Amino acid sequence: MMIQKTIDRKKLDERVVHMPWFVQQFIDYKLPDLSPSTLLEYVRDYEQFFNWLRAEGLSEAGGNAEVTLLELERLRMESIVGYRIHLTTRTEGTNARITVSRKMSSLRSLFHYLSQIAEDENFYPLLKRNIMAKVEIKRIHKPKDTAAKLKGKILEEDELLEFIGYIAEGYGADIQNNKQALHSYEQNKERDACIASLILNSGLRVSEVVNLNLDDLDLANKLLYVYRKGNNDETFKTPVYFREQSKDDLTHYLTLRQTRYKTPKREKALFVTIPNGQKEGKRMTKRAIQAMIIKYAKRFGKPYLTVHKLRHSFATDYYLQNDIYKTKEQLGHASTETTEVYAHLTDKTMSEAIERRNEASTGL
Template identity: 85%
Template structure:
């Protein structure tokens, strides 16, 4: 069972009733093809849009669930322009170009469904006029641009080992005067280093790490069985290999997992945390892993480093020794277009390496 999917499906079921009936119908239509996590993001995007419609007087609905199809049908292009402006300038937090593009893409998917697929009782489209069909779908994240943004924000060369080593020992020195931080580190350093090492030596996504069970590990073959993103077959786990460095860190963590975290027999999760007020360990959450990496990254001197950038760090390093197709396979990308990012990153890395050698000769 994919734990993260179960969590996101629960949240989706909780949020869906606050949406209009036609959005709920759209979610049901998309459920076989899209993950609950993706649909949850859709619902959050619609929540933002419907809140804005009502605040601007473009809908008379008393709450989001009452926004009508007619109100969507009669939107003008200037309204969509106004919404884009709102997303990029709102006081409570502006959105990046990529986020704005994603939010508009969510709306485009909904409007397309309502105007081209869904039918009323007379077999006519639910939406007679689709304003979102006029909104240009600009490609925002080109591989070369993404690579440029990542430069300097990921771990390169010896930094990969240095960061794991810092979690093992260096962090304790930096927080020596903070008893609470020191205690938490002493309790969790082997686990935290193991998670970091596993990502830096396999390229797993954080959701894939969260879903790992003890039974998914094959130490002898340095292999894991994971639920890959985009694979809706709940019975199939993809084999993913990891480097020897991660094997050492896994063995170290596994030797103390049971005693350190008081794991109940029913808990099959690989990575465990004991939450405040709890006596027994539970599966570590995605948010906890994300916060953990940020905590160490700031002290390490890489404040832009996130758990997802650990994956980028592995991929960049891996691509230097392998071709784009092997890198795509290892990362579980749907197409090589996504993997092209690392081609641009490594080209730059190799270019700089040549310059360094020239200077030293």
Template identity: 80%
Template sequence: MSIQKTIDRARLGEKLPEMPWYVQQFIDYKLPDLSPSTLLEYVRDYESFFNWIRAEGLSAAPALKDVTLEELESLRMENITAYRLYLTTRTEGTNSRTTVTRKLSALRSMFHYLSQIAEDEHFYPLLKRNVMAKIEIKRTNKPKDTAAKLKGKILEEEELTSFIDYIREGYAADVANNKQALYAHAKNKERDACIASLILNSGLRVSEVINLNMNDLDLGNKLLHVMRKGNNDETFKTPVYYRDQARLNLERYLALRDTEYAAPKREKALFLAVPNGQKEGKRMTKRAIQAMIIKYAKRFGKPYLTVHKLRHSFATDYYLQNDIYKTKEQLGHASTETTEIYAHLTDKTMSEAIERRGNEE
């Protein structure tokens, strides 16, 4: 099981006893199909909703676990509309349209289960009236819209290798007057360049990168064994190929992994960091990798660049040489609908390349 899944499963176990019994039953029903991370988000969404109906006087429950099915049955369309409005306009923690859609979808999924699948001892539905069935939830992110938002915010063509070279060499010149930054860079530049190179040459998600172990790596075949997002078979890892440039960066990092990061024999993680005040290397965290990429991106002149945009950068470049189905498999997408983003992005990339070629002639 991945590190994050282990953490999220523990958090899920802590939160479930605070929920009504029927929520616990729904989560048990979905457990074989959804990851602990997704189910934890569901529970958090229900926590928000139940707290809201209690605050609005729509439930007399003294605690979350006491919200009754009868109180859910008595909700009206105007209540759901008010909740949607609350999510989008509250002064603290205002949600994006995508987040609101996800929260309402989580509610609709549970209400559907309670009214259409779950039964009481007399074989009747647990929920006799389902107000969420009346709610229309429109898709907020179409591939074309997502592509438009990414326009100009990913690395293209020679920028992919330039960014890796900058991490290894160029950054030092930009922080020449900062001894602390220079020291940290000298210590971590091979590791940092390797992580960026691996994403830019394979399209891995950051969660997949942090979960990599030493025995997941096959240098000879330029292959990684990856715990893919959405795969609930915890015994199976998907083989993912990477380009030759990543192999060269991996070799440079591996040559110093054990000594530079004081890697204990028990530590299986591929990418390590030595926490402040400690002597032994430990698995890098998701937050550390995200902060690392942002640090280099700002100095590189691409302040909008993030770890996930490195993945988009690889995918756009990969799609130019391959079809949508190969790109889908390489990225681990559940459907080609998500991969369509790169069809829209490469249309723009190719048209700009043609214009540049025309200007050069």
């Protein structure tokens, strides 16, 4: 099992035992089809919902594990509306529309399972009345809307190379008066530039980068073997190509990996760090990589840039030279609908259509 998946599965197991028995049954039912990370988000959504039910007096349970099916059956539409208002207006951190939509979808999935799939000892549905069946969840995440939000917030054209170069050299000049920051930078600049280069030249997700091992790398053929998101077959790794620049950056980093980070031979991770207070190199975490990119992005003058926007940057650049189907495969998308974002970002589809019309009219 890949590293992040193992961590999420452990967290899931720890939290699901504090859920009602019917939620535990639902999670078991979904486990073969959904990743532990997705199911962990489900459990967090249910924790929030049950906490709200109890706070509003809609459940008499002393803890979330004691919430009953009967209490769910008795919920009225006004209660669900009230919960949505709570999610969008609570003072300790309001949720974006897409987050509210996801949380409501999590509830719909649970209620659907309880009312349509799960059975009691008499073969009747566990939940006799499904209030969530009345709730319409509008699609928020449209490719065109996503593209509009990304406009101007990703790296384009020469900026891809400039950002990698800034991490490799430019950042040091900007922090030369900060001895502590400079020391850390000198220790990690080759590794950090290599990670940015790999994402900008392959489109890998941060979780895929974290999970990379040394033996997943085929430098000669510019290939990586990765566990793709949504693929629950833990015996299969998908081959993903990367560009020539990353080959050079990876080659350079590998000459430093063992000696600079005092990496023991038992550590198989491709990208390593020496945690504070420790003496040996260990696998970098997703959070560490995310924080690292944000640090460089701010100094580079792109404070909105994140790891995921590096992936968007690669995808947009790649789509300009390839069709939507090749882009879908390179990024590991489940469908071309997700990949449509890059068509809207580049306006490639429209511009090509205009060119074809011109060619037809001129007889070319």
